[in-house]
Amino acid sequence: MTAPHIKSVAIIGGGTAGWMVAAALARTLDTRDVSVTLVESEQIGTVGVGEATIPNIIQFNQMLGIDEPSFMKETGATFKLGIEFDGWETEGKSYFHPFGKHGVDMEGVSFHQYWVRMARAGKSTDSFPPIEDFSLSAVAAKHGTFSLPDNNPRSILSQMGYAYQFDASRYAALLRKYAEARGITRVEGKVVEVTKAPLTGRIASVTLEDKAVIAADLYIDCTGFRALLTEKTLGSAYEDWSQWLPCNSAVAAVCEKSANTLNYTKATARAAGWQWKIPLQHRTGNGYVYCNDYISDDEAASVLTANMDGPPMADIKQLRFTTGRRKNLWVKNCVALGLSGGFLEPLESTSIYLIQAGITKLLALFPDTDFCETAIAEYNRIMSLEFEQVRDFLILHYVVTKRSGEPFWDYMRTMDIPDSLARKIDLFKNRGHFFRYDGELFTETSWVAVFLGQGLIPQDYNPVIQSVPQPALRDSLRSMHTSIQKAAGSLPKHHDFLAKYCPAEF
Amino acid sequence: MKQIIVIGGGVAAAMSAAWIARMMPRASHTVTWLKSDEPSDFSFYEAGSELDEINKLFKISTGGFIHAGGGLPILGHKYTGRGADHIRPLGGYGTLMGGAAFHHILLRSGRSTALSNLTGYSAAASLAAAGKFAPGGEHKDGLLSTFNVGYTLRPERYAAQLEQAAKGLGVQVRAADSFHIERDKTGRVAVVNGVNCDLLVDTRRADKGALSLWDGVPGMATDGEETARRSMPAQPLITCARQGGETQVTLPLQGADITLTLSPNAEPVFGHASEPWTQNTIKVGEAAARIPAVSGFAMRMLTQDLARLTSLMPAQFTDPIEAVEYNRITAPTYNRLRDYLALHFSVGTPQLSLQALPEMAAAKYTLFSARGRFPVLDNEAFLNFDFINLFMGEAVIPRDYDIMAHAMSEDQIAAQLGRLETAIAQFVGKAPDYADLMTRMMQRNAA
Numbered sequence: 001m002t003a004p005h006i007k008s009v010a011i012i013g014g015g016t017a018g019w020m021v022a023a024a025l026a027r028t029l030d031t032r033d034v035s036v037t038l039v040e041s042e043q044i045g046t047v048g049v050g051e052a053t054i055p056n057i058i059q060f061n062q063m064l065g066i067d068e069p070s071f072m073k074e075t076g077a078t079f080k081l082g083i084e085f086d087g088w089e090t091e092g093k094s095y096f097h098p099f100g101k102h103g104v105d106m107e108g109v110s111f112h113q114y115w116v117r118m119a120r121a122g123k124s125t126d127s128f129p130p131i132e133d134f135s136l137s138a139v140a141a142k143h144g145t146f147s148l149p150d151n152n153p154r155s156i157l158s159q160m161g162y163a164y165q166f167d168a169s170r171y172a173a174l175l176r177k178y179a180e181a182r183g184i185t186r187v188e189g190k191v192v193e194v195t196k197a198p199l200t201g202r203i204a205s206v207t208l209e210d211k212a213v214i215a216a217d218l219y220i221d222c223t224g225f226r227a228l229l230t231e232k233t234l235g236s237a238y239e240d241w242s243q244w245l246p247c248n249s250a251v252a253a254v255c256e257k258s259a260n261t262l263n264y265t266k267a268t269a270r271a272a273g274w275q276w277k278i279p280l281q282h283r284t285g286n287g288y289v290y291c292n293d294y295i296s297d298d299e300a301a302s303v304l305t306a307n308m309d310g311p312p313m314a315d316i317k318q319l320r321f322t323t324g325r326r327k328n329l330w331v332k333n334c335v336a337l338g339l340s341g342g343f344l345e346p347l348e349s350t351s352i353y354l355i356q357a358g359i360t361k362l363l364a365l366f367p368d369t370d371f372c373e374t375a376i377a378e379y380n381r382i383m384s385l386e387f388e389q390v391r392d393f394l395i396l397h398y399v400v401t402k403r404s405g406e407p408f409w410d411y412m413r414t415m416d417i418p419d420s421l422a423r424k425i426d427l428f429k430n431r432g433h434f435f436r437y438d439g440e441l442f443t444e445t446s447w448v449a450v451f452l453g454q455g456l457i458p459q460d461y462n463p464v465i466q467s468v469p470q471p472a473l474r475d476s477l478r479s480m481h482t483s484i485q486k487a488a489g490s491l492p493k494h495h496d497f498l499a500k501y502c503p504a505e506f
Numbered sequence: 507m508k509q510i511i512v513i514g515g516g517v518a519a520a521m522s523a524a525w526i527a528r529m530m531p532r533a534s535h536t537v538t539w540l541k542s543d544e545p546s547d548f549s550f551y552e553a554g555s556e557l558d559e560i561n562k563l564f565k566i567s568t569g570g571f572i573h574a575g576g577g578l579p580i581l582g583h584k585y586t587g588r589g590a591d592h593i594r595p596l597g598g599y600g601t602l603m604g605g606a607a608f609h610h611i612l613l614r615s616g617r618s619t620a621l622s623n624l625t626g627y628s629a630a631a632s633l634a635a636a637g638k639f640a641p642g643g644e645h646k647d648g649l650l651s652t653f654n655v656g657y658t659l660r661p662e663r664y665a666a667q668l669e670q671a672a673k674g675l676g677v678q679v680r681a682a683d684s685f686h687i688e689r690d691k692t693g694r695v696a697v698v699n700g701v702n703c704d705l706l707v708d709t710r711r712a713d714k715g716a717l718s719l720w721d722g723v724p725g726m727a728t729d730g731e732e733t734a735r736r737s738m739p740a741q742p743l744i745t746c747a748r749q750g751g752e753t754q755v756t757l758p759l760q761g762a763d764i765t766l767t768l769s770p771n772a773e774p775v776f777g778h779a780s781e782p783w784t785q786n787t788i789k790v791g792e793a794a795a796r797i798p799a800v801s802g803f804a805m806r807m808l809t810q811d812l813a814r815l816t817s818l819m820p821a822q823f824t825d826p827i828e829a830v831e832y833n834r835i836t837a838p839t840y841n842r843l844r845d846y847l848a849l850h851f852s853v854g855t856p857q858l859s860l861q862a863l864p865e866m867a868a869a870k871y872t873l874f875s876a877r878g879r880f881p882v883l884d885n886e887a888f889l890n891f892d893f894i895n896l897f898m899g900e901a902v903i904p905r906d907y908d909i910m911a912h913a914m915s916e917d918q919i920a921a922q923l924g925r926l927e928t929a930i931a932q933f934v935g936k937a938p939d940y941a942d943l944m945t946r947m948m949q950r951n952a953a
Contacts, residue, residue, distance in 0.1 A: 005906075028605075030912045063605070108813075364879060366909045374872045378881045423834075426827050433818055433828065435835060460821050466531030 003370030006217045007034055012191060012206060012229060013222030014040030016168050017338025017355045019175035020060070021220050022184045024359045027064050031183030037214060038179070039206065041190040044224075051278045051285045052080060052265040052349040053163040055099050056441075060356050064178065072502035074174050076281040077166035079146050079263050079494060081137040083348070087269035088454055090402045095130065095453025096264070097348075098137035100149075100161030101445050103480055109465050112448045116432050116461040118477055121470065129481060131452050135445075136484050137161050141264045145491035156487045163349070165265060165278045165285075187214065191223075194233040202333040202371075203229060217369055219334040220362075225321060227340040234331040238324055238342075244395045244417065245323035246408075247273050247345050251301045252287035252319065253312040263494040267347060269401075270303055271295065272408045276346065277309075281504040284309055289345050294408040321345075325387040330379045333371055335362055342387055347397060350390050353441065357386050382439070389440045392421040393447070400425070400454040425456070432458035508535045508823075511698050513685055514709030515544035517661045518791020518808055520668035522707050524564055527675035529816040538701055539672065540682040544711060548730050548766055549797045549804035550661040551577075551757050552744065554596065555642060555654035556809050564671035573951035574667055576760050577659035578944060579639070580742045581630040583801065587748040588854055589901050590622035595630035597642065597653030598891035599898075603922055604913035609878050609894060613907035615919050621899045626927045629653055629934070637740045638937040639944075650933055656802055658744065658757045658764075694785040694824060704823045707815075709791040717777035722848040722862060723798060725772030727752065730764045738941035739763075751855065755799050760948065766799050768851075776847070778840035783832045786823040788815060795840055800850060801892070803843060811836065845870070846888055846896075854900030871902075878904035 600608025
């Protein structure tokens with residue numbers, strides 16, 4: 001006997017998470033059979049997370065059938081080839097975490113092993129070109145050039161990987177237009193009460209300020225840090241990860257765009273955290289993420305404004321958060337998405353990805369009205385892993401640092417870290433070994449970029465590659481280096497590409 | 507100079523020796539294979555398409571491998587004796603439609619999901635049913651989807667091919683009737699049969715006491731029985747005939763069939779070692795796990811273990827940190843194989859009990875039977891089609907389908923299914939007859 005299908009979904013909260021899930025449901029559900037209602041209040045502002053993204057967002061837009069140039073025009077988007085990390089190893093040193101691969105793997109062995117061998121063969125590892133010089137995306141970022149990847153795997157352009165930097169509130173607006181055109185109903189209102197069904201303990205309805213009652217089979221909690229449904233009503237606990245990711249505040253401001261729009265995000269280490277710079281077509285987003293045990297809010301705001309390309313165009317926004325995740329993101333008939341599910345600081349632009357992952361898995365395990373416990377347990381298992389794997393990658397940036405003499409960095413450098421991360425660091429330190437767990441978001445390229453970029457050079461390399469004679473290897477890497485430099489230099493300038501492909505329409 | 511010693515015989519030992527010699531630099535590593543006569547390794551009578559890559563590594567051509575290995579290329583398995591006869595190809599049925607998996611589309615449109623009714627939607631199954639053959643891989647017409655070619659083989663002959671490759675790669679091969687293993691005071695292996703040892707690769711068949719045995723997986727009732735056959739088999743298929751709880755696996759070789767019987771009444775012998783790498787000894791092949799002759803899993807696990815070993819080859823062999831990582835990854839891989847086999851031998855039988863299944867196997871069954879889904883776990887050696895073919899082959903019909911299947915209208919579904927059937931029928935129509943093709947190939951190779 002099959003349980004009745006879900007006939008109604010209520011998304012509580014708009015913003016990026018709310019409208020992303022609304023759009024995805026509009027695309028996949030037959031909205032003649034299933035009613036989807038999104039409740040949001042203009043009185044409650046949105047955080048507008050994730051102006052910078054990672055490449056997975058491309059698949060999300062493709063799934064919705066959103067055309068890339070139109071999306072970029074409407075959101076003032078720029079292309080993002082990776083992130084430049086400045087001052088993370090020591091003050092004044094920077095490295096690039098690119099999208100797309102480093103070099104070419106040979107004989108089934110990862111490229112970085114060959115790089116380590118050559119770098120170790122010189123007088124010092126600094127005398128060999130950095131590994132990012134073997135990444136087309138990283139070199140194109142340095143040249144300020146861009147081209148879409150080539151589908152032909154034999155073309156060097158096939159190695160180009162990219163994501164977007166965009167205006168999150170405009171993205172939410174675009175998705176709202178998309179979802180409403182496909183039958184999603186938006187209700188303006190503030191939730192004042194959530195009622196549970198006495199027998200099942202499931203959410204039965206939400207009541208709005210104007211006394212309107214909205215009842216649904218399935219609820220999506222997009223109420224941000226308040227987690228009105230998942231935590232306040234259903235009691236799902238939050239797991240605090242502040243011991244590893246202690247930054248708990250951010251100040252954010254926008255300024256005029258710079259003359260040449262960068263095709264990457266910049267993350268600069270500061271005394272009590274780090275500062276982001278996200279260039280869009282019409283403005284530049286800036287923010288300082290910090291731990292308020294080590295710096296006051298006012299000081300943080302001063303540091304931010306002193307390090308922007310221009311004066312703030314609007315008031316400086318202040319945010320408070322606790323890094324961590326909800327232990328169970330899906331409880332009974334309610335799924336937490338976005339900030340209500342957890343928050344990891346935006347260092348690697350994973351906020352939108354974690355929403356996307358939650359949506360994809362919700363669609364894959366979409367329930368019936370019996371809310372199969374096995375499916376709920378599976379959702380919670382996979383999403384917990386997603387959060388933990390991203391958490392480990394973020395901690396890596398802080399723990400593999402040589403910054404010292406600053407209380408914040410001294411704590412970060414010496415703190416106890418999760419065993420899962422300690423194992424990865426030990427393996428890499430020893431012989432550059434790296435194992436990506438199945439389903440893990442960040443690739444070997446990403447981990448290697450941070451390891452090597454922050455000066456963690458393996459003591460040795462995999463002996464498997466010793467059989468390649470060193471002169472032949474040197475020639476091979478030299479030729480790879482040359483062709484990447486040439487290819488990146490010959491591409492169109494990023495701002496010219498934007499002007500032709502997707503100029504902002506506002 | 508690091509001394510790596512491989513002990514044992516058969517495919518696992520030969521491949522380990524050849525693989526390590528191929529991967530490790532000769533200037534700093536020597537590989538010695540102390541070769542013993544081991545009992546026949548029946549689980550190695552079949553291999554999947556991963557063998558193509560392995561053979562390429564050893565410069566063994568596909569034609570040369572088939573000719574000398576004594577086996578044949580196959581496209582899947584034919585299951586008989588319980589429910590309707592059906593083919594489980596080395597690939598999936600149908601194709602993704604509107605972002606939804608094929609079985610969801612069938613369920614949504616009210617069509618049968620029994621594999622016996624779906625032959626026309628799989629190029630590999632259609633070829634096999636018609637007694638035809640074509641190479642696998644990506645085909646130009648995306649509608650044909652992807653299928654793989656596997657192989658049957660005579661393990662002793664393939665081991666001989668690998669031994670030649672190993673010798674060509676500098677492996678010292680010495681016959682050994684027995685092994686005298688000397689350990690240092692820390693317990694690590696220092697000398698084997700008088701040869702100094704930095705790393706010992708043990709491929710000898712494990713005693714069942716050394717393994718965590720897999721509940722619900724039948725034992726071997728009979729060893730391989732060979733029946734001569736004059737002509738080529740009519741279909742590129744391995745037959746799995748089920749009767750009661752027994753499964754009789756018949757593998758077509760050149761000039762003969764090999765038949766093995768698995769029975770729940772036979773002594774349980776299949777299982778895996780929980781810590782395959784301790785100190786400087788690593789167990790691979792039948793030392794790491796005893797695996798029944800199902801779908802070439804033994805070969806798949808062997809090649810995966812060897813790839814993992816070389817990618818984690820440590821700098822020093824005294825309690826290397828890599829061993830911890832190797833064991834951490836390997837244990838769940840074998841647990842997932844155990845889960846698959848527990849499902850393989852219980853789904854579709856009256857003996858199926860969710861309580862008796864390992865937890866994640868039960869979760870897979872529950873989720874599939876509810877809505878055609880299954881969790882994909884870390885370190886699984888399986889592809890989605892392995893599970894879909896298993897469940898649909900055993901007539902597990904999900905009670906509902908995925909919402910993604912709503913993306914296409916009934917008319918669109920009917921049109922796409924029609925196009926798929928036509929494309930596959932045309933493809934099969936042009937393909938050569940399997941028996942003829944194999945006969946010609948053998949004659950050419952013999953010449």
